Amino acid sequence: MENCSSEGLEEHVSKPYDGTCFCRLQVVVLKSKMRRNPGRWFFRCPLWKTKNTGCRYFQWMDETIEESAGVEESSNNGTVVCNTCGVLKGRFTSIETETTHINGKMLIEQMKRVELLVCFILGGVVLSLCMSLICLVR
Incomplete structure (x- = not known):
């Protein structure tokens, strides 16, 4: 499994969605179980559960779609x-x-x-x- 450091994360404040995280790994799609955003879908680095690895990439799916509004089909x-x-x-x-x-x-x-x-x-x-x-x- 690839190892990805979160170093340099500050320089990648936002990233256009392309299906990968800052580690260049394919993101996973998860559903929020939190009270503030119940049932809301989001993208995450696949190494998010692993301590001291992963890039901490996180993006709400609906915000990804909103960012590209106007070019829908x-x-x-x-x-x-x-x-x-x-x-x-x-x-x-x-x-x-x-x-x-x-x-x-x-x-x-x-x-x-x-x-x-x-x-x-x-x-x-x-x-x-x-x-x-x-x-x-x-």
């Missing part, structure tokens, strides 16, 4: 995104693709289970018919 699912936040749009698309892929795998697994169950049921029916035929022949 609507995506195909109705979500409003910003051109300067294209990184976010790409990540959400990537997550959506992964979710679709995972859902497809789960559907295939469920279909395999149903197929196996049908095979057991049909096997039982065939066995029952064979036993009935044997009884009739005797």
Whole structure:
């Protein structure tokens, strides 16, 4: 894991959102549980829990979007995104693709289970018919 010092943080008072923190690591998205900002989403350096590491990068998600107001576009699912936040749009698309892929795998697994169950049921029916035929022949 990369180590990032908070030294020099003062010279990076603000940073335009590009999906990375001052450490140049991909930021994590978290939801506030504090009384002052309940449910508010924010970006954070991924090393924020680690003492003496990380750059202490923090930015509210809604403020990031507000900073780039005026250059909004609507995506195909109705979500409003910003051109300067294209990184976010790409990540959400990537997550959506992964979710679709995972859902497809789960559907295939469920279909395999149903197929196996049908095979057991049909096997039982065939066995029952064979036993009935044997009884009739005797």
